[in-house]
Amino acid sequence: MPPRHRLLALLVALTWGLNFPAIHLSLQQFPPFLLVALRFAVIAVPTVLLVPRPRVAWRWLLGYGAGFGVLQFVFLYLAMDTGMPTGLASLVLQSSAPFTVVLAGLLLHERLTARQGAGVAIAVVGLGGIAAYRAGLDGGAALLPVVLTLCGGLGWAFGNLCNRQAQADSAFRLMLWMSVVPPLPLLALSLAVEGPDAIASSFRGLTTPTGLAALGGLAFTVLIATVVGTGVWTWLMARHPSSVVAPFSMLVPVVGIAASWLLLDEPTRPAELALGALVVAGVLLGSTRPREPGRVDREPTRGDEPSAVTG
Template structure:
């Protein structure tokens, strides 16, 4: 049953998830000191897949069954794998704060995609304004890449990752996968990426695991247990119990937390261009998810 309003535990959980998602890019940076990008992303998916299968088994949910949406699930998994391939490579080239800002342009990809491919989800006036504001934010972020410590290539890869993240959401909304349980939707994405990313790491001659310090191991555990398994499951649980639009309106907090953690932990520079980009993207996310009149 969908509740019409948030209660206090849901608000606390939602803000906590926004903090968790914002922290993730910073944590990945620590893992990259000892595990190459694609191998790290692959190991994360392998571990989270095993945890999710255990969770489904304990809940009595079948892992292997004919759900009638297998190839759609494979497509979702492929998009998910490409998204994280791009994110992890981007983090070797640019800052965690820039990666977060560009990655969280994804809601605008979703808004455009659902407008085009999902019936009854046309753009609202507030969403059009939000898209334009976010575009201005991306301009400031790219200008900061030219003058700051980030790189245009890394930022471009993070923006491409946002496109694939948005495409994953649009495919989910427009395909039979939308009728699957949250666990099964997540399982497809984790399993396909768990198979694809280590193979790609090997094909690209990555060094793989080079150093397993406590920081590297802690980073991988954070990504596997808290982010890919518990974080995603909690997010899907919220989506199944509360209105999606109200949940989405909180996502503007994630890039704010992401830049804050990168500044506090990694001592990344905060320029006026980046702060302007952050505020514009956050405002755009809020407007895209704000109820309004359709155009």
Template sequence: MTPKDLALGLAIIFAWGFNFVVIRWGLDDMSPMMLGGARFLILALVGSFFFKRPNTPLKWCILYALSLNFGQFALLFSAMTFGMPAGLASLVLQSQAIFTLIFSVMLLKEYVRPYQILAIGVASAGLGVIGAAGEDTTMTVLGFALTLAAASSWALGNITTKAIIQKGYDANLSLIVWSCWIAPIPFFICAYFVDGPASMWSDIVHMNLKTLATLAYLSVFATLAGYGLWSYLMSRYSAGTVAPLSLGVPVVGLTSSAIVLGEQITYQQWVGIAIVLLGLMMNTFGGRLLRQSRA
């Protein structure tokens, strides 16, 4: 990877890791459902000028939007509202890799290799250590559970993406952008019934520069630019070269949350974090190491 492309990759990882701090700021001014709906509405409005409609049938666009866009972020934003620290959220959300493997076996009948089973076991043990942290932590059980649910929704979105690709339809930035026209609908419906119309209107009329900057970061910078540059790197290099960079997301998320938000992590949680990262690294690098040992 050239120095310029490596710098681009690191910039993306920083943007995605710092994304959790920005979400925390956004939730200070808007409810979870209004923040999610506004984010995807802005992304759809901006992105539709640059990307044509995908050839993906509507039913697949709806499944994609409900899992990756609505399900993942409705649960994640709710988790961070109900006591999930931003830094830990950036790590626990990476358990989507575990759920993706499990769902791929259950729904797509894919074969899972022994090293992946071991990786799932290690990462799951780490999540157990984090979840079993005592009362001296700021993390709540509800926040932790909702984050795991968000990761499972992300995994279902990954399975949907695989199915779309297998059927020969578009599963690229065009799908990401145009599915964002669908996601705000369930977000705003939930906001109406959970928050009420008065609260929805209050979130709109009390938008300030901070709120608008937060929405711009989440929609345009972290999503549109981030995934666009990620796709560029994936088109130039092998997945084995680019994908390991994503392991830096929880590192940036944990570090930036500690520095900017002053979040404290207990010793037990640090142990769990290390175990989860080990499991994720085993899943990412295990196949490559096995091929090299056989060679």
């Protein structure tokens, strides 16, 4: 992966890490299933009206939307709504990276090099250490929210593989059209589980500080985390093996834990910072390859750049 692409992957990790405090703020106003439906409906409506559908098979488009859009966020938002700490959620969700690498090997027959395997293993040790450390604080996280977040990570991994198989002519349009899949099933789920009364009450008080913070969090989630972050991630996944790109998602909890500490006053400890550094080391090891003698990395041409960045 060229250095410029690694920087883009780091940008995605930053936006997705900050996304968790934004979700926390939005969940103070909206019930979880409705919030996921709103997140994608804001993108889906202009997409259907203005954006041509990418030339991909429907099964991969629907699979990408179901995995990345529905399963990941239904389980994540439900976990956070039932007590999953914001920083810990950003950590456990990154189980998608090893899930992706393992599923890519089993289903897509992608070869995992020894260097990549070692990098993933080091990062997983760091993630596991942070999880174990956080579980021992204040009585630990409840089992159900952790299991729900792991299910979200598995959904994300499934979406990654469908994105990889889609081989879209435009990765950015694929990301936008993926957003068309979640709103209707999630709105139906919200009506069935959360009920019309809860939905109606969530739209009252939007001018209060809590309501305005929730709308700000929703705006960040839609515009920055989804359009920019997911657009760049989709572009990278379409151009590099899943085992190269997916480990960068392990950097998200480093940002998420730090942001939760700074913005939400969630405590962090030196041990977590040290384990976070181990995650960074593993990602860097797994995403870089030794330079071969006489090899020159090709700089991408303008046509290779993601449309989310170059416009």
